[in-house]
Amino acid sequence: MDAMLHISTLHYLVLGAALFLLGVIGVLTRRNVVIVLMSIELILNAVNLNLVAFSRYWQGIHGPSALHGQVFAIFVITDAAAEAAVGLGILIAFFRNKETVNVDEVNLLKW
Amino acid sequence: MNLTANPPVATPYFFYGLAAIMIIGGILVITRKNAVHSALALITTLLAQAALYLMLYAPFVAGVQIILYAGGIMVLFLFVIMLISIERTMKERQFNKQWLVGIAAAGTLGGLFIAVYTTTTKGRVLFPQGTVSYVEAGNTQGVANLLFDRFQGTYMFAFEIASLLLLVAIIGAVVMAKKRI
Numbered sequence: 001m002d003a004m005l006h007i008s009t010l011h012y013l014v015l016g017a018a019l020f021l022l023g024v025i026g027v028l029t030r031r032n033v034v035i036v037l038m039s040i041e042l043i044l045n046a047v048n049l050n051l052v053a054f055s056r057y058w059q060g061i062h063g064p065s066a067l068h069g070q071v072f073a074i075f076v077i078t079d080a081a082a083e084a085a086v087g088l089g090i091l092i093a094f095f096r097n098k099e100t101v102n103v104d105e106v107n108l109l110k111w
Numbered sequence: 112m113n114l115t116a117n118p119p120v121a122t123p124y125f126f127y128g129l130a131a132i133m134i135i136g137g138i139l140v141i142t143r144k145n146a147v148h149s150a151l152a153l154i155t156t157l158l159a160q161a162a163l164y165l166m167l168y169a170p171f172v173a174g175v176q177i178i179l180y181a182g183g184i185m186v187l188f189l190f191v192i193m194l195i196s197i198e199r200t201m202k203e204r205q206f207n208k209q210w211l212v213g214i215a216a217a218g219t220l221g222g223l224f225i226a227v228y229t230t231t232t233k234g235r236v237l238f239p240q241g242t243v244s245y246v247e248a249g250n251t252q253g254v255a256n257l258l259f260d261r262f263q264g265t266y267m268f269a270f271e272i273a274s275l276l277l278l279v280a281i282i283g284a285v286v287m288a289k290k291r292i
Contacts, residue, residue, distance in 0.1 A: 007126045009239040010228065012167070015130045017224040019137050019156075021217050026141035028213025029206045034146045034192055038153050041184070042137055045160055048172075056167045057239045067253045070172050071266050074254070077179055078273045082280035084184045088191045089287030095195045096290070102200065104207055 012053035019046035033094070033101045037087050044080045048073045125166060132159040144201050146192045150185060157181045171251045 019042055026039025055069025091101065098105055136156035143149045157180045164173035207213075230237050258270050286292060 007123055007166075010236065011126065011130075012163070013238055014228060015133065015163075017221075017228070018134055021221050021224070022134070022137035022141055024220060025214060025217045028216060029210040030141060031203070031205060031207045032146060032200055034188065034195075035141065035143075035149050038140055038146075038149055038188065041153065041180075042140060042156070045157065045180075048176075049160060049163065052164055052167050052169050052172055055169065059168075064249060065253045065256070067250070067257055068265075070169050070250075070254055071257050073169075073172050074175055074258075075266075075269065075273060077175055078277065081179060081184055082276050084187055085280045085284040086287065088187060089284035091191060092194065092288045100200070101195055102203065 009053050009057045013050055016046040016050040016053070019043075019049070031102050031104055033091050033103050033106075036103055037084065037091070040083065040087075041080060044076055044083075048076050051076065122166065126163070129159045129162050129166075132156070133163075144205055146200075147189065150188050150192060153188075154181050154185050157185070168250065171254050 023039045023042035023046060026042065027036055030036050030039065051069040051073045053069075055067060055073070058066045058069060094106065095101055133156050136152045136159065139152035140149045140156065143152065157176060161173040161176040161181070164170075164176060228236070228238060257264055258266050261267065
């Protein structure tokens, strides 16, 4: 009961793992490229949640100015923005050529 | 001000409520037929996550999450969904042929997570069980010190490289999305 009522870093890690798994299932099973990209966003957010939770734990050890995890979360958000921009650009180019957003049709590089 | 002397009220209930919103939103993202519904569920998940950042005393990251993710990236997603026709994809099969293998792989990964999070060494789990309360005063200044300070900023060079990454992403997106350059 105490473990349920006292929210620790481990709680955030378990939530992050659950979100990561949902994102992995979405990437591996969906056919719509837009939803695959959204699942990648879910994965990146799960990582971000872990980073911020660890940052809080690190603050407890090294003082309030030890914010490295939060800085890393900001870098991950930057990466996510770049990834979304390029991914959606590729998606538009793909849709213009093949008139579909089905990820199974992306087989140009398949040997 | 010491927060242990004046603890936050009802923190576990907020945590479990927000966690439930995030999990339900994530399930909706990967199961909805309509991509717009998925995007709206993802926005809900991102906003609940911003609230969790506030609970972790990270107000700056929470603000960045709302402005950049829910406000910027998701609008980009919705614009692209609007540009491509969705009527035909909604009639098609939603899951690919290897969905069973995909779920098995994800289940294996989940088993790995469970194994790691329940591993004990000398009777203690590997990951920290407790958190220490701190006031959030100076959080934004602390992040800015790490990012921008010329002398003690550890991540100033990485920050400049990130701007270069964004420039490359802008050029790449324009080159990809434009019909003729």
